[in-house]
Amino acid sequence: MAPRLSFSQYFLIVLTVVVAVCVNQRPPELSSKLKEWRKSGRYFNYRGNAVFYRDDQGSSKHQDSVVLCIHGFPTSSIDWSKIWPKLKEKFGRVIAVDMLGLGFSDKPTEHAYTVMDQADLLEDLLDHLSVRNVHILTHDLGDTVAQEMLARYEDRMDDKEEDGVLGIVTLCLSNGGIFPETNYPRLTQKLLVLPWFGPFLARFMNYYLFSRSFSSIFDVATQPTTEELQDFWAVVAHKEGHLVVAKILDYMEQRRKNRERWVKVLNTTSVPVHLIYGSSDPVNPPQMLQRYREIVPRGTFTRHQGVGHYPHWEDPVGFANSYLDFVSLYKA
Helix, strand or coil, rough: CCCCCHHHHHHHHHHHHHHHHHHHHCCCCHHHHHHHHHHCCCEEEEECCCEEEEEEEEECCCCCCEEEEEECCCCHHHHHHHHHHHHHHHEEEEEECCCCCCCCCCCCCCCCCCCHHHHHHHHHHHHCCCCEEEEECCCCCCHHHHHHHHHCCCCCCCCHCCCCCCEEEEEEEECCCCCCCHCCCCCHHHCCCCHHHHHHHHCCHHHHHHHHHCCCCCCCCCCHHHHHHHHHHHHHHHHHHCCHHHCCCHHHHHHHHCCCHHHHHHHHHHCEEEEEEECCCCCCCHHHCCCHHHCCCCCCEECCCCCCCCCHHHHHHHHHHHHHHHHHCCCC
C-alpha cells in the first residue's frame, strides 16, 4: 500500500507544480495586429536600451503641428491605435512611444524605473526627432510623466531658458492618478508594490490573473474582447515584462512624494490643460474629477458616462471628438 501523504505534503506538491507552471510559462504569441503595429514603428537608443516609438506623418495642412501620446500602466502605445487615424487627420506628425519597461521597449530587470527617468526618455526622443513644440495627450501613468514634463517646462521658462526649450502647446490628461488622495489602486497593484512579495508575485502573473484584474477597470458595457485581452497581455509579457511591473509600480509612491510639484504645476501653468474623464473608473472615481475642478479651476474637462479607466479604448469616437474639440482652440 502506498504511504498516505499529509496535508502539508499535498500542499507542497501542489505549490511546486504551480510554481513550475508559472515560472516556465511560454510567452504568448503576438497577434497580426500587434506585429503590424510594431512593424510600423522604429527604435531609439536610450542609455543603452531600445525604446519603441511610432512617428507617423499626418494629413493636416499644418505639418509643423505635433502630438505626443503617452500611454499608461501596464500597457503600451497600442492603446492609441483606435484614435490614431483621427489624430493623423488633425496633426502633421503623430508620435507615440512605449515607455521603458513597457510595450515593445526593452525591459531591463535591474533598472530603477522612475517618472523622472521616463520624462528624460521622452525629452531625449523629441530632441532626437527635432520636435520643438508639442501637444501632449496622456493616460494614467502617462499623466504623471507629463506632469513632470510640464513642471520642467515651467522651471525653464522661469529661469528664462527660452532658447532650445521644448514648448508644450497643450496638455490633455485622461483617467490618471494626478491626485494621490483620489487614486485607488487595484488589489493586484497593492500586492505587487509590497517589498519582497511583489517581485515574487510578479513571477506568477499569467493571462488568467491579468484578464480578471484588467477587465474590472472597464465599464460593464465596454468590456474588452477576448482577443483584445490577449493582445494586452501579450504586450505586457513581451520580453518578460511581467517581471518588472513591480518595479514600475513605484510610480504610485513617487506620486505621493512629488505631489506638491506635480499638482501645483497644474494650477499655475500657462499651458492650456484639459481632462477627459471616464466616469465609471474604479481606480479614479468621481471625487477625482471634483478635485480637479477645485485645484485646476482654469482647466477644462469632458466627462464621458458609461466609460471606465480606458476612455480612449472604450469610446474612441467620443474620446477623439472631445480631444479634437479642445486642441482645435490652440495653434501649434
